[in-house]
Amino acid sequence: MNSPRLPLSNIRIADFGWMIAGPLATRVFANFGAEVIRIESGSRIDEIRVVGARPEGIESPNVAGVFNDINTSKLSVTLDLNTDEGLSLAKNVIEISDVVTNNFRGDRMGKWGLDYDNLKKIKPDIIALSMPMMGSDGPHQDYGGNGINIIAGAGISSITGYPDKAPVGTGSLYPDFSGNPNHASIALLAAIRYRNRTGKGQFIDLAQYESTVSLLGTSILEYTANGKLPDRPGNRSQNMAPHNVYRCKGMDRWCAIAVSTEEEWQNLKKGLGELEWMNQPKFATFNQRKANEEELDEGISNWTSDKDAYEVMNLLQSHGVPAGVVQDTEDLLKRDKSFTDTHVIDMPHPEIDSMKVHGETISMSGVTPKVDRAPLLGEHTEYILGDLLGVAESKIDDLYVSGVLK
Amino acid sequence: MVVSDEMESLCPPTQERLLPYTILDLAEGGHNICGRLLGDMGAEVIKIEPPGGSQTRLRGPFTKNSDGKPRSLYWASYNSNKKGISLLLDTDEGRQIFLKLVNKSDAILESFQPGYLDSLNIGFETLAKINPQLVHTSMTPFGSTGPYAGFISTDLITSSMGGMPFVSGDEDRPPVRISFPQAELVAGSQAFGATVAALRHSRNSKTGQHVDVSEQIAVMWTLMNATPFPQLHGTDVTRAGAFRKRGPIDARHVFRCADGYVSMNAQAKTLDGFIRWMSEEIEIEKEILGFNIDKWNLKPDSDPNGKEASEFKKVEKAIESFLSIKTKMEIFERALSAGLLVAPCNTVEDIRKSPQLEARSFWIDVYHPEFGKDITHLGPYMKMSETPLKVYSPSPSVGSHNEEIFKSLGIGKSEIEALRKRGII
Numbered sequence: 001m002n003s004p005r006l007p008l009s010n011i012r013i014a015d016f017g018w019m020i021a022g023p024l025a026t027r028v029f030a031n032f033g034a035e036v037i038r039i040e041s042g043s044r045i046d047e048i049r050v051v052g053a054r055p056e057g058i059e060s061p062n063v064a065g066v067f068n069d070i071n072t073s074k075l076s077v078t079l080d081l082n083t084d085e086g087l088s089l090a091k092n093v094i095e096i097s098d099v100v101t102n103n104f105r106g107d108r109m110g111k112w113g114l115d116y117d118n119l120k121k122i123k124p125d126i127i128a129l130s131m132p133m134m135g136s137d138g139p140h141q142d143y144g145g146n147g148i149n150i151i152a153g154a155g156i157s158s159i160t161g162y163p164d165k166a167p168v169g170t171g172s173l174y175p176d177f178s179g180n181p182n183h184a185s186i187a188l189l190a191a192i193r194y195r196n197r198t199g200k201g202q203f204i205d206l207a208q209y210e211s212t213v214s215l216l217g218t219s220i221l222e223y224t225a226n227g228k229l230p231d232r233p234g235n236r237s238q239n240m241a242p243h244n245v246y247r248c249k250g251m252d253r254w255c256a257i258a259v260s261t262e263e264e265w266q267n268l269k270k271g272l273g274e275l276e277w278m279n280q281p282k283f284a285t286f287n288q289r290k291a292n293e294e295e296l297d298e299g300i301s302n303w304t305s306d307k308d309a310y311e312v313m314n315l316l317q318s319h320g321v322p323a324g325v326v327q328d329t330e331d332l333l334k335r336d337k338s339f340t341d342t343h344v345i346d347m348p349h350p351e352i353d354s355m356k357v358h359g360e361t362i363s364m365s366g367v368t369p370k371v372d373r374a375p376l377l378g379e380h381t382e383y384i385l386g387d388l389l390g391v392a393e394s395k396i397d398d399l400y401v402s403g404v405l406k
Numbered sequence: 407m408v409v410s411d412e413m414e415s416l417c418p419p420t421q422e423r424l425l426p427y428t429i430l431d432l433a434e435g436g437h438n439i440c441g442r443l444l445g446d447m448g449a450e451v452i453k454i455e456p457p458g459g460s461q462t463r464l465r466g467p468f469t470k471n472s473d474g475k476p477r478s479l480y481w482a483s484y485n486s487n488k489k490g491i492s493l494l495l496d497t498d499e500g501r502q503i504f505l506k507l508v509n510k511s512d513a514i515l516e517s518f519q520p521g522y523l524d525s526l527n528i529g530f531e532t533l534a535k536i537n538p539q540l541v542h543t544s545m546t547p548f549g550s551t552g553p554y555a556g557f558i559s560t561d562l563i564t565s566s567m568g569g570m571p572f573v574s575g576d577e578d579r580p581p582v583r584i585s586f587p588q589a590e591l592v593a594g595s596q597a598f599g600a601t602v603a604a605l606r607h608s609r610n611s612k613t614g615q616h617v618d619v620s621e622q623i624a625v626m627w628t629l630m631n632a633t634p635f636p637q638l639h640g641t642d643v644t645r646a647g648a649f650r651k652r653g654p655i656d657a658r659h660v661f662r663c664a665d666g667y668v669s670m671n672a673q674a675k676t677l678d679g680f681i682r683w684m685s686e687e688i689e690i691e692k693e694i695l696g697f698n699i700d701k702w703n704l705k706p707d708s709d710p711n712g713k714e715a716s717e718f719k720k721v722e723k724a725i726e727s728f729l730s731i732k733t734k735m736e737i738f739e740r741a742l743s744a745g746l747l748v749a750p751c752n753t754v755e756d757i758r759k760s761p762q763l764e765a766r767s768f769w770i771d772v773y774h775p776e777f778g779k780d781i782t783h784l785g786p787y788m789k790m791s792e793t794p795l796k797v798y799s800p801s802p803s804v805g806s807h808n809e810e811i812f813k814s815l816g817i818g819k820s821e822i823e824a825l826r827k828r829g830i831i
Contacts, residue, residue: 065634152669171573
């Protein structure tokens with residue numbers, strides 16, 4: 001089932017990942033031609049097949065929105081790893097794979113005899129990726145959390161929101177969908193390249209906690225170098241004013257405006273139609289605008305509040321002022337043509353009409369990724385056992401009956 | 407502490423490098439992370455700045471060097487493991503040298519306004535003629551094409567257009583962004599992945615390509631839990647502050663504790679664990695003890711004021727008051743021993759002092775000649791057993807590798823001096 005001309009074809013991944021960050025790390029491989037095999041089981045269903053947004057009234061492990069989005073183009077084999085035969089079939093899949101991935105906490109893989117040392121015995125040049133929240137060693141290695149906990153633990157919450165309010169973090173499961181899977185795919189790509197050149201596999205230990213801390217970048221360096229702790233500044237910025245989102249016409253509509261230079265400030269004044277109040281000395285320089293920021297924000301809000309957010313954006317952009325609508329998901333999916341045309345795919349699905357999924361984020365001039373539907377639970381069990389592992393058809397039937405392929 | 411000369415020699419020989427490529431890096435701001443990641447993995451990354459220095463050097467935070475002059479930590483952290491040369495691209499001579507470099511390189515990274523390099527006649531089409539295997543990666547706020555390609559932007563603008571602030575913050579306040587700018591970084595790390603994939607394709611097919619990375623799309627990706635809602639439920643995910651939607655009710659996920667806040671994922675095992683912990687230490691109501699955990703996960707269409715929902719709220723209230731006198735550390739220790747999905751809302755200070763990060767040697771002190779002192783860096787965000795990631799060299803000063811790089815192009819010492827005098831390098 002490999003697609004020969006895509007850049008990542010001829011790579012096979014045995015994917016023990018579950019929930020979000022693990023599976024998302026291998027999605028890009030599947031869409032760019034690799035054969036990614038989800039090793040899962042009906043006896044302990046991956047929770048992401050069930051939770052979150054899903055069509056109402058259908059009891060099925062195949063229709064949840066996030067599941068379908070993060071597992072495009074993959075295959076699914078169901079194996080009960082707590083049976084000897086199931087485990088041995090999983091090892092057979094590993095034997096013909098280049099990469100084994102998981103994002104369990106602690107030593108779950110080790111309990112199946114699938115830790116790196118044992119994987120090497122199955123396939124000496126195997127590349128193994130582990131993504132436990134806290135890493136594979138250290139005093140907190142057994143702590144298991146998910147996206148919500150990582151946002152808080154890795155400090156994103158502490159710098160997001162308002163100083164007089166709780167550190168609420170992001171409404172999205174930010175690290176699950178950005179840094180952590182990205183960093184994991186990067187490591188895998190590099191390790192595959194290295195193995196191709198040297199014949200050596202390796203173990204990649206990606207602590208999701210550390211990987212998310214790295215997104216705080218210089219907020220941490222400022223503390224380590226200058227002893228200064230960042231606060232929760234809302235949307236304010238140290239070197240831009242005005243810098244906020246401003247209420248527009250309609251329910252919960254906002255436009256962001258960010259002015260960094262004197263030229264942009266003059267442009268903003270022109271864009272707003274040379275309003276008298278903006279010429280007051282208290283807004284004449286950056287330092288004065290920063291000192292009177294609350295009043296400045298109020299003045300701009302008064303101007304934006306009876307206008308359409310997109311009109312505000314287009315008018316200000318045409319005057320050379322950085323401005324953008326605070327788009328909601330509905331805008332992104334329907335209104336924002338720059339997305340919907342190229343990045344949202346209406347994927348046919350056998351159990352429901354269709355399911356909207358993201359395309360690949362990156363466009364390349366020479367390659368078009370092939371984004372296919374996420375697999376139904378166990379959809380490719382027969383292909384993987386029969387075609388890939390050469391198990392006889394009658395034997396497969398026996399395995400079904402004995403519950404090994406549950 | 408490691409001195410920079412020694413660090414050069416720590417750089418592994420080509421054969422042992424993860425990524426044996428030569429990369430020209432013209433990117434600015436957070437897009438510098440793309441080249442930094444390539445450098446971490448052993449690629450030779452050549453940072454090209456204009457002779458006056460990169461704009462990114464003006465980006466805070468700053469710290470004073472040994473002469474008391476402020477130097478950018480932002481520059482330092484995203485430009486380690488790079489060599490630095492200076493080159494004026496808007497002169498013919500500068501462009502000739504640039505094209506020679508392109509001819510010897512595998513990829514270029516840049517974040518100019520769409521069309522800028524074309525206007526200098528060194529856009530992708532021109533470069534591809536000189537080096538057909540070249541990967542040209544662009545990182546821009548809205549991508550190189552489409553109605554917003556010409557928009558000017560900042561992190562707040564791109565994040566807003568990507569949909570992230572809309573779902574973040576308190577219900578009764580305006581949408582809010584993560585205060586440390588993320589859009590450029592997320593796009594930069596995606597650009598890294600795409601560049602490596604394209605380099606692999608280039609090796610296999612002998613054709614390079616243009617890789618077009620949009621920050622807006624990179625941001626939209628971080629919302630994958632929200633984007634299925636309009637289609638599947640006809641509703642938008644909105645800001646809920648310290649709460650998250652659980653079926654028909656808002657379940658609290660941020661709780662105040664004695665010395666700060668913690669964030670909890672209110673799933674069955676965690677709720678059960680909290681009820682057990684409370685029952686060990688305090689008198690709790692029978693109704694809470696007998697709470698039917700199996701029924702906590704309410705269906706979206708069930709009654710938000712019904713019996714199960716109000717029972718859930720009662721448990722939540724009890725946890726709220728129980729946690730208010732516990733410290734972050736006490737709660738985290740219980741989470742560790744009982745497997746609860748709750749984590750402290752750590753501050754930067756908590757993170758710096760984390761015993762876990764200490765035990766895993768996350769922090770690295772690197773001597774920066776430009777600062778005249780050690781700067782504590784964040785360590786690699788992953789451990790690779792065969793090819794560990796390291797900081798081989800600190801961020802370069804303007805043109806610090808001019809001689810080495812230009813010499814490799816056959817430009818002699820006197821010529822380099824002449825170019826310097828004319829302000830080309």
